[in-house]
Amino acid sequence: MDLAPLEDVVTRIEKAEGLDRTADLAAAALRKVLPQQGPLTDLLSGTPIGHPAHPALVLVPVGAWVSATVLDLTGGDARAARRLVAVGNLSALPAALTGANDWLTTKGAERRVGLVHAGLNYTALTLQLLSSRARRRGHRVRGATLSAAATSLVAASGWLGGHLAYALGVGVDTTVFEQFPVDWTDLAAEDEVPLTGGIMREAGAVPVLLSRVDGSITAIADRCTHRGGPLHEGRIADGCVTCPLHGSTFRLADGSLVSGPASRPQPALEVRVTDGRVAVRRAEEPRTLRTNPVGV
Numbered sequence: 023m024d025l026a027p028l029e030d031v032v033t034r035i036e037k038a039e040g041l042d043r044t045a046d047l048a049a050a051a052l053r054k055v056l057p058q059q060g061p062l063t064d065l066l067s068g069t070p071i072g073h074p075a076h077p078a079l080v081l082v083p084v085g086a087w088v089s090a091t092v093l094d095l096t097g098g099d100a101r102a103a104r105r106l107v108a109v110g111n112l113s114a115l116p117a118a119l120t121g122a123n124d125w126l127t128t129k130g131a132e133r134r135v136g137l138v139h140a141g142l143n144y145t146a147l148t149l150q151l152l153s154s155r156a157r158r159r160g161h162r163v164r165g166a167t168l169s170a171a172a173t174s175l176v177a178a179s180g181w182l183g184g185h186l187a188y189a190l191g192v193g194v195d196t197t198v199f200e201q202f203p204v205d206w207t208d209l210a211a212e213d214e215v216p217l218t219g220g221i222m223r224e225a226g227a228v229p230v231l232l233s234r235v236d237g238s239i240t241a242i243a244d245r246c247t248h249r250g251g252p253l254h255e256g257r258i259a260d261g262c263v264t265c266p267l268h269g270s271t272f273r274l275a276d277g278s279l280v281s282g283p284a285s286r287p288q289p290a291l292e293v294r295v296t297d298g299r300v301a302v303r304r305a306e307e308p309r310t311l312r313t314n315p316v317g318v
């Protein structure tokens with residue numbers, strides 16, 4: 023199968039700088055209604071469940087809308103189809119909120135693709151709302167036609183959503199392909215690690231944040247799992263580091279997540295101090311996808 027036309031479409035969207043003005047306006051409006059940090063941001067980001075919430079939440083409206091269209095096409099029960107459209111419309115709200123929350127922390131090509139993805143979804147929702155109204159008034163054929171058009175848009179939007187996640191890596195733990203050293207690797211002199219704050223050193227080509235907690239030296243991945251922010255440029259206090267980009271906070275001792283919008287913890291490394299030198303090595307078994315990793 024020749025996928026070139028699809029690639030051509032998405033590449034055009036990625037490079038469409040003309041979308042940036044609209045994206046700026048949309049982002050400014052969203053920032054007035056969506057918090058950037060705090061419990062609601064964590065909830066929308068999927069911090070409590072360890073993965074982004076948006077991909078899971080879209081299953082409900084998409085499933086309900088597609089099911090309604092199947093009933094329409096097969097002459098199924100009209101009332102059931104009407105209810106399914108209504109369920110899809112209601113469940114589109116949390117899906118839209120989580121998507122908007124995630125989109126606010128993207129930029130460049132990812133933000134443009136996300137904007138088109140959202141535009142298709144909002145158009146589909148509008149069509150489904152019109153479909154709902156038509157169905158309530160007894161116009162099933164009109165409602166079914168509107169729903170079918172909406173479902174087609176959702177399919178296109180879903181493809182763009184897949185591109186965002188699987189090709190552009192939005193929502194993926196940005197440390198997942200980093201290969202930390204298997205063997206003890208010298209990173210710094212012990213007295214180079216400050217008593218407060220931290221320093222970044224590279225293990226191979228993988229950045230590592232060295233700091234101290236209760237006098238002991240700790241090491242975690244320097245690249246924020248959320249969108250790759252450099253943690254050594256963040257704020258270090260109370261045994262935690264706060265990412266300079268969007269404010270996720272991680273414990274320095276073990277990389278565990280204190281608050282989002284990140285949904286994954288930072289990888290922590292084992293630390294050894296010998297003769298005034300600090301060495302680190304990875305603390306976990308390598309995973310299959312890391313056998314030919316980046317950063318080595």
Ligand code: FES
Nearest residue numbers: 246249251265268
């Ligand atoms: S990159 Fe977003 S919180 Fe770190």
